[in-house]
Amino acid sequence: MTLIRSRATYKVFHDQNYCGNRVEVLELDSWPTDAQWQQLSEYSKGSDVLGNPRTLAYIGSVDETGAKTRWYQNGREVSFCGSGLVASACVLLEGTLNQLAPPLLAESLTASIFRRPYGFGFSVERPIMEAAKVASWATDCFAATPIAAAYSGGANGYMILEFEQPVRQLPVKLEVICKHTQRAIIATNRSSQERYDYELRYFAPQYGMDEDMATGSANVLLAEYWYHKLNKHNYIALQALPMDERIGGVMWTSVRERVIEVGGACERCLSQ
Numbered sequence: 533m534t535l536i537r538s539r540a541t542y543k544v545f546h547d548q549n550y551c552g553n554r555v556e557v558l559e560l561d562s563w564p565t566d567a568q569w570q571q572l573s574e575y576s577k578g579s580d581v582l583g584n585p586r587t588l589a590y591i592g593s594v595d596e597t598g599a600k601t602r603w604y605q606n607g608r609e610v611s612f613c614g615s616g617l618v619a620s621a622c623v624l625l626e627g628t629l630n631q632l633a634p635p636l637l638a639e640s641l642t643a644s645i646f647r648r649p650y651g652f653g654f655s656v657e658r659p660i661m662e663a664a665k666v667a668s669w670a671t672d673c674f675a676a677t678p679i680a681a682a683y684s685g686g687a688n689g690y691m692i693l694e695f696e697q698p699v700r701q702l703p704v705k706l707e708v709i710c711k712h713t714q715r716a717i718i719a720t721n722r723s724s725q726e727r728y729d730y731e732l733r734y735f736a737p738q739y740g741m742d743e744d745m746a747t748g749s750a751n752v753l754l755a756e757y758w759y760h761k762l763n764k765h766n767y768i769a770l771q772a773l774p775m776d777e778r779i780g781g782v783m784w785t786s787v788r789e790r791v792i793e794v795g796g797a798c799e800r801c802l803s804q
Contacts, residue, residue, distance in 0.1 A: 535560050535561055535562065535564055535568060535572075536558050536559070536560060536561075537559045537560060537561045538558070538559045539556060539557065539558040539559070540556070540557060540623070540800050540801075541554055541555065541556045541557075541800070541801045542554070542555050542556075542557060542619040542622055542623075542798055542799065542800055542801060543797070543798065543799055543800075543801055544615045544618045544619050544746065544748075544781070544796060544797070544798045545615065545618070545746035545748070545771075545781030545782060545783055545796040545797065545798075546746075546781060546782075546796075546797050546799075547781075547782045547797055549777075549778065549782075550746075550770075550772065550778055550779070550780040550781050550782055551745075551778050551779060551780070551781075552745070552746050552780075552781040552782075552796070552797070553584070553587065553615040553744075553745060553746040553781060554580045554584070554587065554801065555587045555588070555589055555613075555615045555616050555618075555619035556586070556587065556588050556589070557588075557589045557590075557591065557616075557619050557620055557622075557623050558588060558589070558590050558591070559591050559623070560590055560591065560592050560593070561593070562592070562593060563592045563593065563600055569602075572588075572590065572604070573604055573607055573608075573609065574607065575588070576588045576604035576605065576606065576607055577606055577607035578606065579606070584744075584745060585605045585606035585740065585741060586605065586606055587603070587604075587605050587613065587615060587616060588603065588604045588605075588616075589601060589602075589603050589613065589615075589616030589617075589619055589620050590602045590603070590604075591620055591623065591624070591636075594624070594634055596634075597634075597635075597637070598634045598635035598636060598637045598642070599620075599624065599634050599635075599636050599637065600636075600637050600638075601616070601617075601620060601636045601637065601638050602638065602639075603616040603638075605740070605741065606740055608739065608740055611638075611639075611640045612638070612640065612641060612749040613748070613749065614654070614747060614748015614749040614750075614751065614752070614794055615746060615747075615748050617636060617643050617645070617654040617748060618651070618652050618653060618654060618748060618794075618795060618796060618798050619798055620636055620645070621636075621645035621646065621647070621652040621653065621654060621795075621798070622651075622652045622798040622799070622800075624645065625645065625646075625647050625652065633645050633646060636654070641656055641657075642656070643655065643656050644656075644791075646793070646795070648784070648795055650784050650795065650796065650797060651784075651795055651796050651797040651798050652795055652796075652798045653784070653793055653794055653795020653796065654748070654793070654794060654795065655788070655791040655792065655793040655794075656752060656791060656792060657790065657791055657792075658756055658787070658788075658790060658791060658792050659684050659685075659752060659753055659756050659792070660684065661682050661683070661684045661692075661753065661756055661757060662682060662683055662684075663680070663681070663682050664681045664682055664683045664691075665681065666678045666679075666680070666681045666693070667681065667691075667712065667713070669708055669711075669712045670693055672705065672708055673704060673705050673708040673709060673712075673717075674693070674695070674702045674703065674704055674705075674719065675702065675703050676695055676697050676702055678693040678694055678695055678719075679694055679695065679696055680693075680694040681693050681694070682757055683715070684753050685715075687714055687715070688714050688715065689715055689716075690715055690716050690717075690718055690750070690753055691713060691715040691716070691717050691718070692718045692720060692753060692754070692757055693717060693718070693719050693720070694720050694721065694757075695719060695720070695721045696721065697721065698721055698723075698724070698731060699719040699720060699721050699731055699732065699733045700731060700733065700772050700773070700774050701774065702719065702733075704719075704733075704735060704743075706735065706737040706742055707737075709735055709737055709738070710737050710738050713738075714738055716734065716735065716736040716738075716739070716741075716750075717734070717735040717736070718732055718733075718734055718747075718750045718753060718754065719732065719733045719734075719735070720732045720733075720754055720757070720758075722758075722762075723770060725770070727768060727770075728768050728769060728770040728782075729758065729762070729764070729767040729768055729769065730754060730758050730767060730769055730770075731769065731770045731771070731772065732747070732750060732751070732754055732769060732770075732771050733771065733772075733773070734747040734750045734771065743773060744771075745771065745773055745779050745780055745781060746771050746780060746781025746783070746796075747771060748783065748794050748796075750771075751769055751783045751785050751794045752785075752792045752794055754767075754769065754785070755767055755785035755786070755787050755792045755794070756787065756792060759787040764787075765786055765787045765788070766784075766785070766786050766787075767784070767785045767786070768782065768783070768784055768785075769782070769783040769784075769785060770782055771783065781796065782796060782797070783795070783796050784796055
């Protein structure tokens, strides 16, 4: 489309052991009309080279107020895409803006972006979270009983389930999630590995994402969750899937007075 000024694909949240996510960032000459957005959403359908739902981050024209952005995965608009934010931060801060850091403006949130020694990241307001009873169906879903649960957002928000067992080893019945809740499920445990503070897996089969391999938005919530348990401000998180040792990602999170920071490695892929 003539709206697209440039596009490139980035590896996000990867390290020497984990492949992270792939995000295609498209910079736009102007903000599209509703009809043009429909065409752009169609463009996002399909899978990436790793067989995962294709993730696209669109950046509109940048002015003194910030840069508008929208995110899509496999034809669906995503309300909060952490990988897309990190990839967009890399594009903007390594491009003509250099050290300037305009906020990224989405319909549902405003995110500041930054560069750190480990890579790039974003910060958003600290989330509101409430403890909850463990759902009775959760044991059937994971063949293990969570030791704690928390909610964030409305009925279509998030449910955090904490386990004593490493979540990477737990089987999951996606059909149970679809039957019982419209919330995305974040399964987590305190890590026994020296490098990491906590581990996680993310499931949203109701929205076409059976399991994500590296989820920045989930770590906004988990940084807040583990802060209240461990009373630490800085964390390194591991998100790893059980079927392959390299599928997953590594995220750096920080809890500040008013915001949560999430970031990780990000670099442009040589081949699209």
